[in-house]
Amino acid sequence: MTSRLLLLGAGRSASSLIQYLLRHAPTERWFLTVADVNPAHLVPVLAAHTEYARAIPVDLANDALLEELVAQADVVISMLPAMLHPVVARACVRHGRHLATASYVGPEIRELHGEALAAGVTLLMECGLDPGLDHMSAMRAIAHIRARGGRITSFKSYCGGLLAPAAEGDNPWKYKFTWNPRNVVLAGQSTAKFLENGHLRFIPYQQLFCRTETLTVPDYGEFEGYANRDSLSYRAPYGLEEIPTMLRGTLRRPGYSAAWHALVRLGLTDDGVNLDNPETMTWAELVEAYLPTSLIPHLDLSQRVATYLGLNPVGDEIGLLNWLGLFSDKRVGHAHATPAQLLERLLAEKWQLQPHDHDLIVMQHLFEYELNGTTHRLTSSLAVEGDDATHTGMAKTVGLPLGMAVRRLVRGEVAAHGVVIPVLPELYEPILDELAAEYGIRFSEE
């Protein structure tokens, strides 16, 4: 019997997921419906697969239509923005359909656990890269350590969506957007919390980017990691309630964080104020507006920024700001904006991924554990480069684990109902094996 798969949302990041689903549709006996606001770009993708796949245009504000689509499917996959998932998940529970997404379990999804459980429905969340592959790989390593009788005392886990070395080129930030630019600009705007030697530790936003840790990833060199907002909430799902040290963080290339810290201190990442600026304001004028007038006026703008922030006027941070055009006569181009909106606009231009650029996904878990009275370390690293501008490292590492999870779900190999994340061996073992065997996506351990 054919299983009807419904994929909601088919943006750029769904490319590898769609490829995976099409690859397995004939043998797994799937019929795939891809519902997207504007599915025109899917016509060539689906052209050779019309027997078992179709694309339909869908107005996602139309709840009745969404409801009907869900009712007609056996399993629903959503690549829609996370805020739309509660509506989708409620429809899935009502119609008894399983759901798979790469998004975090939010409060509204969590509330559906009991109902989904009662309905025998699996709401499989956090099945992409981060969250997703991080859970899977961490849980496998944790299970291995435990099976040998080890007690985990420290677990730090970092992930970053970056650039393959060749794509870094002469961009001194060594960074371009491979994911939601707005999220990058607003990253960390709260207080990060984690555990260190049994003590709660906090880093407020204004200190976050100057309190980084340096990591080395085989074949790719050094990275720096800053702490994510919440490193505590995964203790329970990982079964690490008593762990003394636990931190989750985000990776950048060395130098990025210090320069970003300068942007934070200048005030350019604030998204809470309308600056009432004209569209014609230049970046130099904008930066000038943030400086106290008491600074020595005959100095260059970049020198005054350095003086104000206590930076070396010919150092790396000022160099990175200068490369962005912060001291230039370039117009901000957007009236009545927040600083964060203007910065995002500038970065979207300077950090635009070019057609020939390959991205790079880096993930590293650092464990410390006690076994037979001695302390051991285990470092587990993953680096995945994109194949091309369509099948980026991001698209592959988000889409493939999700596709593989869907495959297990359709086959009835996921016994757990309710809200589920991939910390279960029945999910992470076959997915990690398939990623390694079929796609060469594997963690190296040392």
Place this chain on the structure above:
Amino acid sequence: MTSRLLLLGAGRSASSLIQYLLRHAPTERWFLTVADVNPAHLVPVLAAHTEYARAIPVDLANDALLEELVAQADVVISMLPAMLHPVVARACVRHGRHLATASYVGPEIRELHGEALAAGVTLLMECGLDPGLDHMSAMRAIAHIRARGGRITSFKSYCGGLLAPAAEGDNPWKYKFTWNPRNVVLAGQSTAKFLENGHLRFIPYQQLFCRTETLTVPDYGEFEGYANRDSLSYRAPYGLEEIPTMLRGTLRRPGYSAAWHALVRLGLTDDGVNLDNPETMTWAELVEAYLPTSLIPHLDLSQRVATYLGLNPVGDEIGLLNWLGLFSDKRVGHAHATPAQLLERLLAEKWQLQPHDHDLIVMQHLFEYELNGTTHRLTSSLAVEGDDATHTGMAKTVGLPLGMAVRRLVRGEVAAHGVVIPVLPELYEPILDELAAEYGIRFSEE
């Protein structure tokens, strides 16, 4: 004919307003209904005035009851929290009743302008201290300068709710709560914007409290002012669209801002994160959690905080933090809280106004204007001490202007309809005169 006045909300800050309304009720032929959630405290206040005043308990969540009360009144005065004003204002417009409040004109109130105008209703907002008395006194000064042919080139206006010198005692912050503590803790959490010599200027939150200006107020000595969020939006209502320099700010005693800046940098004013802390956590443990572990461990906590923030370990800032008990074994007393919630809880205790304490309201306008080819300065200052713990400086300077505005409104002396703020001479002239003549509340000019 008797006019029916409805006062919604009678918290502590309404004391002087109620006294004013009772004083004039017999001669002005008012009947005053005070509607409050819990009006028990009003019984003794109204005991001698039952012929023309009553208090009634009101569940303000009951919109139908609110509607009925508004329908039965001629003029409505609201001292409710600002967020409740749109509901009240809409009821006033529906029933053709004038409204007076001391709150800012928010977007929802602004939207009612057309409807109120059509209904012949006056929605008189911003009629307290700040906003309120600031508009009135500024507009009188601006009108005087203009009448002489002057052109205003700079207008800075500061206000603060502080302590009478005797009440400052040995509190090194020279500050206690005389107004909403939460607003004090969250003050400035955006980017301040103002105008300086024709240029937009911005100060982000993380720099706000280290970029203050020092002011001197006759008889009261020095204060320091930090910029308010938005100094630009009053250009239009003041008729100062072309002014090169305009800044509105908040006053504190010298030393407060530098120590508050340390709290901001530590991260203790963030209200966006649940710290997952236990109730039993001590303040020393909380502060410790914000410090990098790399700091020299044998130093005292206060010395490590000083090192971390680059402060003198025996300087004023650390002294002020120590006085709050930040380095002590005092428990934070509230589990799963935000840093701002914990700080507010601590400050509510340390900065509690005592029954014998008198508060102090300080306001200062600094004008520069050109007249006959030369630049002139005009400084206009107000200092109002509280009479006692009930008739505080805050209660007087908020309540009396509001009561006086209501008096004009009931008399039909306010011709303007729609959303109105007291920048009109028909309002500010009689109110400023009455404040000076009857209450000795007057600005000194130099």
